[in-house]
Amino acid sequence: MxxxxxxxxxxxxxxxxxxxxxxxxxxxxxxxxxxxxxxxxxxxxxxxxxxxxxxxxxxxxxxxxxxxxxxYYQKKSHCMSSNESCFFYYLQSFTELHPDAFFGNKKLKVFPQVSLHSFINITDTAKGTDAEIYSYILSNFLSKNVDYLICEDVRDPVTKHHSYVPYFAVELDGNSHKKSVNDAALSPERRADAFARTQRSDAFKDALYKAVGIPLIRYQLSNDNKIHQSDENGIRKLTINKLSGLCKAS
Missing domain, CATH: 1.20.5 (Single alpha-helices involved in coiled-coils or other helix-helix interfaces)
Known part of the structure; x- marks a missing residue:
């Protein structure tokens, strides 16, 4: 036990x-x-x-x-490149300084390098979208400029104040808008990527101006990527011909 x-x-x-x-x-x-x-x-x-x-x-x-x-900052020697300055002068000559008969009694003013948000508004519909969509709308818009905005100078008969109404826009396209451009400083992949970004930006601007009812004229620089004195008359003719076509189309 x-x-x-x-x-x-x-x-x-x-x-x-x-x-x-x-x-x-x-x-x-x-x-x-x-x-x-x-x-x-x-x-x-x-x-x-x-x-x-x-x-x-x-x-x-x-x-x-x-x-x-x-x-961290310094003043530029010029506010525009040589091409942009020449084009600005030629554009001014037949719109603002010595207006072409095509424009009738319109008093025009040329503004260079204008932010899109200075003359195009975000709609209430856009503001009512969710945050991610609204951010996309803004990012497509806020960082972009137009090379030249031509406005009609309208003076109020009572207040005598001037307001500038967008009339048409002009883009000066250099070699970066050509797929054939050969920049030795960039690899083929980076050139292709840069060109693709330029194309997307151009397509967006083309569609945007059409959507808001502002005629857009693109002027392609010659192969040497320069504005010449002999181009002045061609710039005038191209602008007026395209504006005439756009007016007829509308």
Whole structure:
């Protein structure tokens, strides 16, 4: 009988030992999880501290830039390139300075390098779209300019104030608008990518001007990518012919 009791006690002790092992194993797992949680928490705090430090450095850098603007900005020697200046002068000559008979009694004004958002508005419909769509609409629009915007100068007979009503727009397209352009500074892949971006931008502008009812005229530079004095009459003829065609089409 004593032997049987001993076996039962031994069995019970063995079960207790097994339970203790399980408890120890569970405690080990819990400790590991606690350690992991503490590690992740520590890393999260470290990341936050790094972000705060980065934000502080960024703010200091921005303040440094604001206080030392001449280090980071300088005046250009010209506000337009040579081609843009010549084209501007020729465009002015037959629209503003010595108006062609085609324009009748319209008093015109040529404005170079105008942001699209200066004369085209975002509609209420666009503003009512969700944030992602609205962001897409804005990104397509805000960063783009027109080379020349020709406006009708309208004077209010009472207030005598002048307002400038968009009449037509002109884009001066250089070699970047040609797929055949061979820029040695760019790899074939980058040339193709640059051309594709230019094509997308051109297509967007073409469609946008048509949508808002502003005639757009594109003038392609010659193969040497320059404006010549002999081009003046051609620019006038091209502009008036295209405007005439657009007026008839509308």
């Amino acid at each position: 004593f032997g049987r009791k001993s076996k039962e006690i031994a069995k019970l002790l063995n079960q207790i030992s097994e339970q203790q092992k399980k408890i120890q194993s569970l405690e080990s797992v819990l400790q590991k999880k606690a350690n992991a949680s503490e590690w992740y928490h520590s890393k999260a705090e470290e990341k936050k501290a790094l972000q705060r430090r980065h934000n502080l450095e960024l703010l200091q850098n921005k303040n440094n830039i604001d206080q030392n603007l001449s280090t």
